[in-house]
Amino acid sequence: MRLSLFVLIMIVILLSGCSRHSPALKEIKKPLIKEKTVEDIGAKMGNPIYMRIFKEEKVLELWIKAGKSYKCYKTYPIQRTSGKLGPKQKEGDKQNPEGIYAISKKNLNPYSKYHLSMNIGYPNRLDRNLKRSGFAIMIHGGCKSIGCFAMGDRAIEEIYTIAYNALENGQPYFYVAIYPFRMNRKNLQRYRHTDWYPFWQNLQESYTLFNQEKYPPDVTVKGKKYVFKSAL
DSSP states (O other), X not given: OOOOHHHHHHHHHHHHTOOSSOGXXXXXXXXXXXXXXXXXXXXXXXXXXXXXXXXXXXXXXXXXXXXXXXXXXXXXXXXXXXXXXXXXXXXXXXXXXXEEEEEOGGGEETTOTTSSXXXXXXXXXXXXXXXXXXXXXEEEXXXXXXSSEEOOHHHHHHHHHHHHXXXXXXXXXXXXXXXXXXXOHHHHHHTTTSTTXXXXXXXXXXXXXXXXXXXXXXXXXXXXXXXXXXXX
């Protein structure tokens, strides 16, 4: 089986004893899945990015800044998730988290046993305020999940490369918004009698604001709620 260009680069990095994020990664100018490039949406490799995950649909959306707003570059199927709808509560519950998380350079791991990975930063401040526990929740390659989002190796190569270049080009961190489902009024009404309904109403504010502006909102935490406002 012919090795991909990305795998060959990673082998060279490991054998040469290079630093954790070699400049070689910056030389990958276009995504490795060839049918579409970032230029096709009017963006450039290294532009700021934003991600959204929808647990019910099992998809990850990758958005890239193109001009004054963000455009959806691709929607990737998530190969494996775990748990059910609702946020992660404690270590060992095998739940995928829900909420707004920030990924910076320190969260990237090119040496992951799951090919490549990025730690979403769970628990965040809101999770800690709500006494939620757990650690090492990743978006990674492979097809196994115990609370993580397994994307498969080909998809994570492209996602990781675009994320790395955005962070290397000056974006200090990017948000990953993890939703139980697409948070329109109709979908939210389906779950109006669940315990998570107030929490999901709070998350809906982020979903709605981004859909209106196509720009990630600023996120802060006040007590046990997120506070979202326009970043424009």
